[in-house]
Amino acid sequence: xxxxxxxxxxxxxxxxxxxxxxxxxxxxxxxxxxxxxxxxxxxxxxxxxxxxxxxxxxxxxxxxxxxxxxxxxxxxxxxxxxxxxxxxxxxxxxxxxxxxxxxxxxxxxxxxxxxxxxxxxxxxxxxxxxxxxxxxxxxxxxxxxxxxxxxxxxxxxxxxxxxxxxxxxxxxxxxxxxxxxxxxxxxxxxxxxxxxxxxxxxxxxxxxxxxxxxxxxxxxxxxxxxxxxxxxxxxxxxxxxxxxxxxxxxxxxxxxxxxxxxxxxxxxxxxxxxxxxxxxxxxxxxxxxxxxxxxxxxxxxxxxxxxxxxxxxxxxxxxxxxxxxxxxxxxxxxxxxxxxxxxxxxxxxxxxxxxxxxxxxxxxxxxxxxxxxxxxxxxxxxxxxxxxxxxxxxxxxxxxxxxxxxxxxxxxxxxxxxxxxxxxxxxxxxxxxxxxxxxxxxxxxxxxxxxxxxxxxxxxxxxxxxxxxxxxxxxxxxxxxxxxxxxxxxxxxxxxxxxxxxxxxxxxxxxxxxxxxxxxxxxxxxxxxxxxxxxxxxxxxxxxxxxxxxxxxxxxxxxxxxxxxxxxxxxxxxxxxxxxxxxxxxxxxxxxxxxxxxxxxxxxxxxxxxxxxxxxxxxxxxxxxxxxxxxxxxxxxxxxxxxxxxxxxxxxxxxxxxxxxxxxxxxxxxxxxxxxxxxxxxxxxxxxxxxxxxxxxxxxxxxxxxxxxxxxxxxxxxxxxxxxxxxxxxxxxxxxxxxxxxxxxxxxxxxxxxxxxxxxxxxxxxxxxxxxxxxxxxxxxxxxxxxxxxxxxxxxxxxxxxxxxxxxxxxxxxxxxxxxxxxxxxxxxxxxxxxxxxxxxxxxxxxxxx
Numbered sequence: 001x002x003x004x005x006x007x008x009x010x011x012x013x014x015x016x017x018x019x020x021x022x023x024x025x026x027x028x029x030x031x032x033x034x035x036x037x038x039x040x041x042x043x044x045x046x047x048x049x050x051x052x053x054x055x056x057x058x059x060x061x062x063x064x065x066x067x068x069x070x071x072x073x074x075x076x077x078x079x080x081x082x083x084x085x086x087x088x089x090x091x092x093x094x095x096x097x098x099x100x101x102x103x104x105x106x107x108x109x110x111x112x113x114x115x116x117x118x119x120x121x122x123x124x125x126x127x128x129x130x131x132x133x134x135x136x137x138x139x140x141x142x143x144x145x146x147x148x149x150x151x152x153x154x155x156x157x158x159x160x161x162x163x164x165x166x167x168x169x170x171x172x173x174x175x176x177x178x179x180x181x182x183x184x185x186x187x188x189x190x191x192x193x194x195x196x197x198x199x200x201x202x203x204x205x206x207x208x209x210x211x212x213x214x215x216x217x218x219x220x221x222x223x224x225x226x227x228x229x230x231x232x233x234x235x236x237x238x239x240x241x242x243x244x245x246x247x248x249x250x251x252x253x254x255x256x257x258x259x260x261x262x263x264x265x266x267x268x269x270x271x272x273x274x275x276x277x278x279x280x281x282x283x284x285x286x287x288x289x290x291x292x293x294x295x296x297x298x299x300x301x302x303x304x305x306x307x308x309x310x311x312x313x314x315x316x317x318x319x320x321x322x323x324x325x326x327x328x329x330x331x332x333x334x335x336x337x338x339x340x341x342x343x344x345x346x347x348x349x350x351x352x353x354x355x356x357x358x359x360x361x362x363x364x365x366x367x368x369x370x371x372x373x374x375x376x377x378x379x380x381x382x383x384x385x386x387x388x389x390x391x392x393x394x395x396x397x398x399x400x401x402x403x404x405x406x407x408x409x410x411x412x413x414x415x416x417x418x419x420x421x422x423x424x425x426x427x428x429x430x431x432x433x434x435x436x437x438x439x440x441x442x443x444x445x446x447x448x449x450x451x452x453x454x455x456x457x458x459x460x461x462x463x464x465x466x467x468x469x470x471x472x473x474x475x476x477x478x479x480x481x482x483x484x485x486x487x488x489x490x491x492x493x494x495x496x497x498x499x500x501x502x503x504x505x506x507x508x509x510x511x512x513x514x515x516x517x518x519x520x521x522x523x524x525x526x527x528x529x530x531x532x533x534x535x536x537x538x539x540x541x542x543x544x545x546x547x548x549x550x551x552x553x554x555x556x557x558x559x560x561x562x563x564x565x566x567x568x569x570x571x572x573x574x575x576x577x578x579x580x581x582x583x584x585x586x587x588x589x590x591x592x593x594x595x596x597x598x599x600x601x602x603x604x605x606x607x608x609x610x611x612x613x614x615x616x617x618x619x620x621x622x623x624x625x626x627x628x629x630x631x632x633x634x635x636x637x638x639x640x641x642x643x644x645x646x647x648x649x650x651x652x653x654x655x656x657x658x659x660x661x662x663x664x665x666x667x668x669x670x671x672x673x674x675x676x677x678x679x680x681x682x683x684x685x686x687x688x689x690x691x692x693x694x695x696x697x698x699x700x701x702x703x704x705x706x707x708x709x710x711x712x713x714x715x716x717x718x719x720x721x722x723x724x725x726x727x728x729x730x731x732x733x734x735x736x737x738x739x740x741x742x743x744x745x746x747x748x749x750x751x752x753x754x755x756x757x758x759x760x761x762x763x764x765x766x767x768x769x770x771x772x773x774x775x776x777x778x779x780x781x782x783x784x785x786x787x788x789x790x791x792x793x794x795x796x797x798x799x800x801x802x803x804x805x806x807x808x809x810x811x812x813x814x815x816x817x818x819x820x821x822x823x824x825x826x827x828x829x830x831x832x833x834x835x836x837x838x839x840x841x842x843x844x845x846x847x848x849x850x
Contacts, residue, residue, distance in 0.1 A: 023050070027039060028136060030137050031139065032060055033148060041110075045116065047130065049128070049130055049137055050105075051115060052112045059147070060142075060146060063075060063335075063337075073085075078339040080338075081094065083123060094123055105119050124145070146337030153296065171736065172737065173718075173738065175748070177742065180210055181208070182646065182742070182745020183643075183745075186657040186658055187202075187205075187641070188640075189638050189639075192634070193633055199224060202220065207658070207659045211236075211238070213236055213238035214236070215744070216235050217232075218234075237250045239274040241713060246270075247270065247273055253368070263369050264365035264367060264376060265368055266364050267364060267365060268361070268363035268365075275711060275714055281355075283321045283326075283387070285319055285330075292334065293313070293332050295331070297329070299319075299329070304319050321348055324347065327344075327442070328346070344420070345441065346419045347438060349390075351414045352388075352414055353384045357384045358384075362378070362379055363377065364377035364378075372460060373398050374399050375399040377396075378395070379395045380392065380394040381394055387416075389413065391413045392413070394411075396463070403459055409428075420439060421437070422437075422440075423435075423437050424436045424437075428463065431458075431461070431464050432452055433452070434452045448476070449473070450472075467502075468498065475492070475495075477492040477493075478490070491511075496508075505531075507527065518550040518551070543570055544569035547565065547566050549565070551563055561585060562585045564583050566581040579598070580596065582594055583595050593609075593611055595609050595610075604628040607626040610623050614655065616653075618653060618656075619637075619655050620637070621637040621638075622635075622636055623635045639657070640653060647666070654709075658708065661743065662746070663747070664746065664747050665707070666705065667750050668703050669682050669751075670730070670837065671752035672755070673835075684699075686703055688720055689724045713740065715739065715740050716738070716739060717736040719732065719735060729840075731753070731806055756840075757839055757840035758801070758805065759781075759831065759843070760801050760844070761812075763779065763814065764846070773799075775797070779815065807834060810833065826848065829847055831845060
């Protein structure tokens with residue numbers, strides 16, 4: 001009935017233009033780019049066409065409603081912009097703005113509403129191409145329509161997911177290693193003028209690669225320099241990633257195992273990974289949206305996964321998670337161009353291990369910097385009960401000379417109750433009982449509650465604070481606004497309640513961060529109340545405001561590059577307690593100057609000048625201060641590393657620290673004789689970008705590169721960016737080379753580049769009337785020496801073309817699946833790409849299907 005009523009209203013509203021002789025009925029092929037097409041009735045009016053709007057909207061995947069009053073309503077996405085076409089009133093409304101429709105701009109005929117292409121272009125933001133000879137009407141800007149955005153999303157998703165794993169290792173570096181190799185030296189020194197150089201500090205650490213592990217020896221002062229007291233540290237660490245029972249071993253100085261580490265001199269070993277992998281596993285994120293929706297998941301702007309909802313309108317995306325916070329941004333696209341954005345967060349504790357995995361760690365040795373402890377030992381056991389649940393238990397022991405020894409068995413669990421709720425519980429014998437609950441459904445809201453009860457009657461406890469009984473901490477952070485404003489406003493609050501043997505201390509803080517233009521305001525209010533058991537309680541309230549002003553470019557090259565920060569704090573009533581202000585300017589890429597001062601109530605202001613030189617070779621910080629007492633003091637801090645690159649027999653300076661790190665160095669060259677080794681007569685390639693893991697560098701004029709630091713022990717893949725090669729015909733001998741960096745040394749890796757070629761040919765099908773070209777067919781190229789394959793597709797005229805074909809003998813053949821479907825045969829062709837610096841071209845290849 002509703003459809004019939006709308007049709008009657010449309011017929012009643014038929015304009016006189018329907019009889020206009022200039023309106024000529026035609027049958028056209030309506031195309032939306034190359035994505036969809038349909039044969040529809042239309043009308044020609046001069047150089048424009050009247051198109052059936054409902055069929056056009058359906059083809060473009062736009063939702064349209066034909067209402068009972070005869071109006072046609074649709075929504076333009078994104079933004080939910082309402083469009084109303086009212087034939088009875090001869091008006092078109094777009095988000096409240098309306099215009100009249102001329103008699104030749106719309107037509108009602110046979111229960112169809114037609115609209116001019118000129119009006120549709122203005123309304124939808126698209127362009128039409130009309131070919132009256134071919135009777136075709138084509139939408140050119142299909143990306144502005146829901147169907148175009150859907151196809152574009154699918155292409156981008158496939159490209160992003162492909163590029164994410166595009167650097168794969170098809171080569172491996174096998175190098176000879178010496179028992180003693182590599183050398184690095186980290187140094188730092190602080191020299192003050194007040195009270196004098198004797199109050200300075202120094203630190204020196206030497207590192208070697210010893211027996212496939214890392215040997216470190218260091219010395220640092222333990223008091224005034226004129227007293228000559230120093231501390232020496234010596235250690236050796238070995239790592240075996242593939243060993244399931246002994247992953248690491250440390251002898252000498254380091255840190256103990258277990259959840260509460262401390263400095264010890266002794267031994268530590270276990271199957272705990274030296275460095276845990278970045279990705280812990282896959283976690284399903286589920287939600288209900290409705291039928292026809294598609295969802296993409298992003299983290300840090302990088303596409304992680306995408307999916308479509310099922311028949312019930314639900315989606316489930318397996319998103320890779322890593323240790324720490326995992327904020328995931330979701331973008332959902334509706335079947336008619338709707339866009340919805342939301343965020344989910346999952347936090348993974350550092351104590352969580354993969355499901356089904358068992359880990360142990362043992363350490364024992366003399367205590368260092370932990371009084372009054374003489375020796376300590378730890379046994380730590382962990383089990384991944386499930387994907388979100390890890391149980392742990394262990395034992396801490398402390399031996400003391402004049403005080404009773406301490407024993408602390410412990411056990412606990414870390415459980416992800418859901419994607420947004422994480423609970424932790426731990427009991428440490430003769431020390432504490434702790435529980436925490438964390439709720440973080442998205443980056444817009446975070447709530448944390450933690451309660452701890454401390455054991456009593458311990459003489460000088462080591463694992464707990466003396467005299468403390470209970471502690472309760474509540475923390476919350478929220479972005480109160482949705483949409484773009486959520487990026488500029490954050491509010492946080494915290495409450496702490498600590499009970500000791502003689503008092504109860506309660507403190508609270510309410511703060512926020514607000515961005516306006518180039519200025520960020522950070523206000524905060526603090527309140528503290530102390531209630532002694534034997535005296536009257538007292539409280540204190542303070543509030544303050546910190547401000548950061550980012551560079552304002554429109555102020556010019558000098559003032560527009562200055563960063564300012566300032567702060568002021570008051571006590572109630574409004575009595576100033578202190579203030580500070582600083583201006584910072586970068587004088588070059590590596591040098592920064594900062595000037596400012598601070599003031600505290602009851603004191604004179606102090607002035608400060610800070611000069612920082614963060615050079616690639618070293619760091620140097622110079623501080624000049626005018627103190628409140630009227631004196632002037634200065635200090636100089638220098639830090640850096642000296643590295644020896646044995647591959648090139650050169651000394652390299654680095655800002656450091658570099659201990660336990662590693663590096664890769666070598667050259668990129670054109671391997672003319674394809675022997676895989678650099679020969680003196682071969683060309684070196686400058687300005688080529690080399691990537692090792694997450695780090696990259698361009699080669700210098702000698703074709704050399706040197707990347708330091710990169711994490712040691714973990715395998716990384718080295719590759720060159722083919723876009724930076726001087727010739728499009730050149731290609732690396734290996735797409736990626738896997739190597740395992742050794743700590744405290746450079747690994748030498750020369751990367752070979754080959755001069756490839758171009759092939760051109762045609763694929764045809766034999767027939768009595770001659771050869772017929774075959775378009776869109778897949779061809780398989782196979783390198784005989786390596787067995788590597790590459791696929792190419794023929795063009796419309798049956799021709800094919802391939803660039804950067806590596807030197808050697810090749811076979812090119814038609815995809816066997818295509819031959820099977822066609823029930824035909826084709827013999828493969830053989831060709832050879834010679835090794836020429838300028839590249840080779842092989843043309844005239846002819847593949848014939850018979």
